[in-house]
Amino acid sequence: MTNFATLPQPPYFAVIFSSFRTPGADNDGHGASDGYGDMADRMVELAAQQDGYLGIESARGADGFGITVSYWRDEAAIVKWKANAEHLVAQQYGQERWYEHFELRIAKVERAYGKP
Amino acid sequence: MTNFATLPQPPYFAVIFSSFRTPGADNDGHGASDGYGDMADRMVELAAQQDGYLGIESARGADGFGITVSYWRDEAAIVKWKANAEHLVAQQYGQERWYEHFELRIAKVERAYGKP
Numbered sequence: 001m002t003n004f005a006t007l008p009q010p011p012y013f014a015v016i017f018s019s020f021r022t023p024g025a026d027n028d029g030h031g032a033s034d035g036y037g038d039m040a041d042r043m044v045e046l047a048a049q050q051d052g053y054l055g056i057e058s059a060r061g062a063d064g065f066g067i068t069v070s071y072w073r074d075e076a077a078i079v080k081w082k083a084n085a086e087h088l089v090a091q092q093y094g095q096e097r098w099y100e101h102f103e104l105r106i107a108k109v110e111r112a113y114g115k116p
Numbered sequence: 117m118t119n120f121a122t123l124p125q126p127p128y129f130a131v132i133f134s135s136f137r138t139p140g141a142d143n144d145g146h147g148a149s150d151g152y153g154d155m156a157d158r159m160v161e162l163a164a165q166q167d168g169y170l171g172i173e174s175a176r177g178a179d180g181f182g183i184t185v186s187y188w189r190d191e192a193a194i195v196k197w198k199a200n201a202e203h204l205v206a207q208q209y210g211q212e213r214w215y216e217h218f219e220l221r222i223a224k225v226e227r228a229y230g231k232p
Contacts, residue, residue, distance in 0.1 A: 003136060003181040004219055014132060014223050016185055018173050020119060057134050059175040059183045065119040067175045067183040069132055095231060103120055103230035107130050107223035114219035115211060 005055025005071055010109045012054055013072045019094075019102040021064040036098045039090050046086055052077025071109070078106060121171025121187055126225045128170055129188045135210075135218040137180040152214045155206050162202055168193025187225070194222060 021036070047053055052073035060066030072078045081087060094102070137152070163169055168189035176182030188194045197203060210218070 003179070004134060004217060010221070014130075014221065016130060016132065016225075018120060018175075018185075057181075057183060059134075059177045059181050061175045061177065063119070065173075065175050067173060067185060069134075069183060069185075099231065101120060101231060104228065105126070105130065105225045106227040107225040109132075109221045109223040111222040112220065115215065115217060 003057060005057050005069075007054050007071055007112070010112050012109050013075055013078055014107045014109050015070045015072065015078055016105040016107060017068045017070070017102065018104075019066050019068075019099045021060075021066070022098060022100050034097055035093070039093065043087060043090050046084065047081060050077065050081050050084070052080070075106070119173060119175075121173050121185075123170050123187055123228070126228050128225050129191055129194055130223045130225050131186045131188065131194055132221040132223060133184045133186070133218065134220075135182050135184075135215045137176075137182070138214060138216050150213055151209070155209065159203065159206050162200070163197060166193065166197050166200070168196070191222070 022034075044056060044058075047056060047070060054071040054073060056068065056070045058066065058068040072081070082091075138150075160172060160174075163172060163186060170187040170189060172184065172186045174182065174184040188197070198207075
């Protein structure tokens with residue numbers, strides 16, 4: 001099971017990205033004709049190579065609404081990732097084509113627990 | 117479209133709940149034989165009645181992995197919600213029956229932006 005990010009003890013930072021895919025798009029993110037699936041995979045791969053990256057978790061329902069949370073060591077790492085050249089292209093496509101609506105929230109994780 | 121929470125300007129708090137449903141469960145959360153769907157609906161309803169509740173967003177994929185983020189005015193509201201009697205029962209069922217694995221992270225949202 002690789003859905004869960006393995007994270008250090010808090011504090012660290014989270015980028016909570018909620019999005020609604022444009023109608024008619026392939027909502028599982030794979031094989032979409034608009035290039036979304038390949039780009040999404042590439043962004044996950046690229047993010048993981050960034051300094052300060054800690055992990056990522058993602059879920060999208062059949063209705064097209066999804067939440068992706070990426071985790072980072074500090075805010076500087078988030079700012080740097082946002083300015084990454086290849087990521088900037090993806091952000092522009094996201095704005096123009098892939099997302100009807102999105103909300104992005106940057107938060108400092110202060111406490112964490114889980115099972116098991 | 118009611119998937120997105122309508123939130124005030126930061127700062128506010130987020131509870132990021134990532135979970136993996138037990139095998140064989142009804143992963144869309146409705147009509148599940150183990151009572152999960154009804155309880156999940158009830159918890160969303162009950163949370164919305166709490167002082168300091170700001171909103172909730174949720175997504176779960178067909179693989180059973182889901183992310184729910186609830187938003188709160190302050191940490192006191194989160195602590196009080198965790199201690200809610202009916203919610204405590206749901207938490208116990210979650211531990212024992214519904215979730216094979218979950219991670220909960222409490223975070224302070226410092227910045228936010230979106231489209232539109």
